[in-house]
Each structure stands twice: as structure tokens, then as C-alpha cells.
Amino acid sequence: MSTFAIEKNTRTRPLASELSPEQIRSTVEDELRNIPFIDVHTHLFMPSLGQLGLWGIDELLTYHYLEAELFRSSRVAPAEYWTLNKQQQADLIWQTLFVDNPPVSESTRGVVAVLNAFGLDTRTRDLKQAREFFAQRELAAHIRSVFKLAGISEVAMTNDPLDPQEAEAWEAGAAPDPQFKAVIRLDRLLDKWAEYVPKILSKGYLVDVEMSVNALTEVRRFLHDWAQTMNPVYMACSLEDTFQYPEDSPRAKLLTRAVLPACRELNIPLSLMIGVRRQVNPTIRLAGDAAGVADLRAVERMCSAFPDNRFLVSVLSRENQHELCVYARKFANLMPFGCWWFLNNPSIVEEITRERIEMLGTTFIPQHSDARVLEQVIYKWRNTRRTMAPIFTNSYTLLVEDGRAVTREDICHDIKRMFRSNFERWIAPDGVSSSRP
Numbered sequence: 001m002s003t004f005a006i007e008k009n010t011r012t013r014p015l016a017s018e019l020s021p022e023q024i025r026s027t028v029e030d031e032l033r034n035i036p037f038i039d040v041h042t043h044l045f046m047p048s049l050g051q052l053g054l055w056g057i058d059e060l061l062t063y064h065y066l067e068a069e070l071f072r073s074s075r076v077a078p079a080e081y082w083t084l085n086k087q088q089q090a091d092l093i094w095q096t097l098f099v100d101n102p103p104v105s106e107s108t109r110g111v112v113a114v115l116n117a118f119g120l121d122t123r124t125r126d127l128k129q130a131r132e133f134f135a136q137r138e139l140a141a142h143i144r145s146v147f148k149l150a151g152i153s154e155v156a157m158t159n160d161p162l163d164p165q166e167a168e169a170w171e172a173g174a175a176p177d178p179q180f181k182a183v184i185r186l187d188r189l190l191d192k193w194a195e196y197v198p199k200i201l202s203k204g205y206l207v208d209v210e211m212s213v214n215a216l217t218e219v220r221r222f223l224h225d226w227a228q229t230m231n232p233v234y235m236a237c238s239l240e241d242t243f244q245y246p247e248d249s250p251r252a253k254l255l256t257r258a259v260l261p262a263c264r265e266l267n268i269p270l271s272l273m274i275g276v277r278r279q280v281n282p283t284i285r286l287a288g289d290a291a292g293v294a295d296l297r298a299v300e301r302m303c304s305a306f307p308d309n310r311f312l313v314s315v316l317s318r319e320n321q322h323e324l325c326v327y328a329r330k331f332a333n334l335m336p337f338g339c340w341w342f343l344n345n346p347s348i349v350e351e352i353t354r355e356r357i358e359m360l361g362t363t364f365i366p367q368h369s370d371a372r373v374l375e376q377v378i379y380k381w382r383n384t385r386r387t388m389a390p391i392f393t394n395s396y397t398l399l400v401e402d403g404r405a406v407t408r409e410d411i412c413h414d415i416k417r418m419f420r421s422n423f424e425r426w427i428a429p430d431g432v433s434s435s436r437p
């Protein structure tokens with residue numbers, strides 16, 4: 001019961017569908033389970049991109065998150081590990097992180113959840129059963145089954161036009177797939193301009209290392225041409241914790257004079273993922289990146305300087321989350337999304353999500369999976385639902401305590417907004433610069 005005395009009972013007759021505090025939790029859990037989510041950032045690939053798509057037990061176990069954990073528990077040094085083949089690596093990781101030690105970390109427990117979801121033995125000492133199971137799966141049917149288990153309807157990919165293998169597959173006419181939305185990834189273009197000028201020149205774009213006015217026009221044509229091929233829902237880049245904007249750099253010139261104009265012309269958002277500290281330990285390869293606190297005044301300046309661009313922003317440092325929420329209150333063209341990478345752990349997801357709801361209501365995108373291996377979406381989205389349920393329950397319970405009835409329709413509306421329509425409106429051809437319904 002509210003702690004505030006109500007002067008007079010102004011409550012109108014209870015709504016037929018009004019939920020009691022006890023019903024709120026079960027209704028939140030129902031709607032989280034019933035509504036299929038859109039996964040707005042992954043490293044998954046549509047089947048027509050061939051070998052780029054990773055799936056199955058050996059890929060699940062050699063995920064770079066698990067490789068980082070292996071090197072903390074195994075006497076095998078990275079240099080030796082890299083000489084092993086994929087199955088030998090997976091066997092070593094299974095033995096070390098799942099047999100010799102209970103798999104209690106977020107990423108190890110995730111593999112357990114995937115095996116369990118398919119009814120496979122989670123305490124086995126070897127991978128024979130799992131390998132036989134995945135070997136007999138037909139990919140298209142397997143994808144449908146995985147998406148259903150994960151409760152997702154579609155995913156956004158990460159597509160790099162400067163990756164030779166991927167570019168070749170697209171240029172060969174890779175068939176689009178409605179469940180896999182393309183995203184043009186810009187890291188190579190922005191971070192390694194001089195290195196990739198020859199490659200872009202070879203494709204017929206008259207660019208130059210000095211980045212003449214004509215070169216920037218040619219980059220816009222390059223982006224438009226790839227947008228024609230991929231039909232991207234947004235463009236994206238990851239940026240270090242030291243990222244500044246504006247800055248006197250090829251990256252800033254490319255963002256200002258090529259990428260942002262192209263996004264406006266294509267009417268699609270730009271995703272900025274900020275805070276990575278690249279390769280602090282290169283001996284462990286993909287696992288070698290770390291996190292750092294970024295100067296989010298760069299985000300402030302970009303949102304302010306480009307009011308006609310829409311931004312998706314995720315930051316990697318826990319310390320940056322609160323100020324990102326504040327900036328989202330200042331700029332309606334800023335959509336915070338996800339609990340990225342090292343933040344995708346329940347203890348931190350809870351803190352981030354609660355402060356977002358407190359400051360932004362439901363005008364944000366709570367989570368993405370960042371999945372690199374197909375079946376990871378099963379555990380990443382299961383964990384998200386499990387973590388979000390008490391958070392949303394608390395929000396609605398407070399609302400009832402403060403005097404406003406809550407219905408199943410309210411809860412359904414909000415979950416659809418956070419996990420679907422905020423994104424759909426952000427990428428919509430008639431894109432709006434806020435998440436107003």
C-alpha cells in the first residue's frame with residue numbers, strides 16, 4: 001500500500017484488466033516470452049554468405065570469450081593453443097572450463113544452456129554426442145529452430161565491404177534473407193584508410209590517401225553502391241575509448257564528409273560503439289581487446305552537429321552508461337542500445353537497464369546479443385529475459401503503488417516498443433528522429 005495518505009479516494013472503478021501486484025510478475029514473464037525480439041547487433045551471417053556463418057559445438061567452445069577464460073585456467077600458452085586445430089581447441093576448452101571446473105561464468109554457462117536446450121548431455125566428458133548432433137542438423141531448419149528457442153524474429157548482421165571473403169560473396173550475388181538484416185561495417189574504412197585506399201581504387205573509386213574532396217565524394221559513391229548491394233538497415237563502427245569528435249584525422253573527415261551524408265541520403269542510422277581498447281594483449285587475438293572510459297562529448301557534438309542523422313549508440317564502459325542516458329534526454333536523435341560485450345552480464349545489465357527506465361522510460365533498446373555463433377542467441381536472449389523480468393516488474397509495481405493501474409496491454413506495449421518498434425522506427429524509410437510512437 002502507498003506510504004502517502006490519499007486525501008480522498010479518487011480512484012475510479014478498477015479496470016477490468018487491472019493487474020494486481022501479484023499478477024504483474026507473471027504477466028511480464030508471459031509477454032517477455034511471447035513477444036519475438038529483434039536482435040539489433042550480431043556477427044551472424046545469412047546462410048547465402050556461406051562459411052562466414054559459424055554454428056555448432058566446436059565454434060561455440062572456441063568463442064573468444066571462452067578462449068580468454070581458458071588462458072586463465074590452463075597451463076597451455078596461447079602460442080601453443082593456436083597450433084591446435086579447431087576440434088583440439090574445443091576439446092581443451094571443454095576439459096578445462098567444463099569438466100575440470102564447474103562452468104559458472106556467464107559464457108561457459110551459456111554453452112551449457114545451449115546443450116540443454118537441445119537435450120544434450122551437459123556433464124559429458126567428451127564432445128562426441130554434441131558433434132554427432134550438430135553434424136546431422138540441416139542449416140535452414142536449424143536456424144529456424146534456434147531463432148524459435150531464442151525468441152527472436154530477425155537479427156542485424158555485421159557486414160564488412162572491405163573484407164575480401166565477404167565482399168566476394170556479396171559480389172557473387174548472395175541471396176538476401178529477411179531474417180538477416182545487413183549492416184555496413186565501417187571500421188576498416190575509418191581506421192585503416194591509407195591501407196585500404198589501393199583496394200578501394202581497385203574497385204573503380206578514385207580515392208587518394210590525402211583524401212581530396214573528390215575522394216570523399218567517391219567514398220560516398222562507394223557506400224551508396226554497397227547500400228544498393230546489401231540493403232543495410234544501418235551503418236556501424238566501433239571506436240576506441242580515446243575517440244574524439246571533431247578531430248583532425250582521416251576518420252573524422254570520412255565521418256563528416258562521407259558517412260553521415262550517406263546515412264542521411266539513405267535515411268538510415270549510424271551506430272557508434274565506443275570504448276574499446278584494441279588488442280591490449282595481441283597474443284590472445286580476438287580475445288585481446290579491453291574496455292575504457294570514453295569522452296562522450298564526442299557523442300554530444302555529433303548529435304548536436306547532425307540533427308538530421310539518427311544515431312544508435314552503445315558504450316563499453318560501465319562508467320559511461322549514466323552519462324549516455326543523460327545525453328539521450330538531450331538529443332532525440334540518440335538511441336542508446338544494448339549492454340555491450342563486457343557489460344552483458346546480469347549484475348551490470350540490471351544497473352544499466354534500471355537507470356535507463358528511470359531516465360528514459362521505454363525510449364531505448366535494452367539489449368542485443370552480439371552473437372558470433374548462431375546458437376549463442378539461445379542463451380543470450382534467455383539470460384536477457386531472466387534479468388529483465390524483475391526489473392520491469394519493479395517498474396510496474398511502483399507505478400501501481402503510485403496510483404496508476406497497469407494492464408497486460410500496457411506491458412505488452414512497452415516490451416514491443418523496447419525490443420521491436422524502437423528499432424523498426426529508427427531504421428524505417430520514413431525514419432523519425434525520436435522513438436515517439
Ligand code: HDL
Binds near residue numbers: 043273286289340
Ligand atoms: O566491435 C564489435 O562489434 C564487438 O562486438 C566485437 O566484435 C567484440 O569482439 C565482440 O564480439 N563483442 O561481443
Ligand code: ZN
Binds near residue numbers: 041042043370
Ligand atoms: Zn559486435
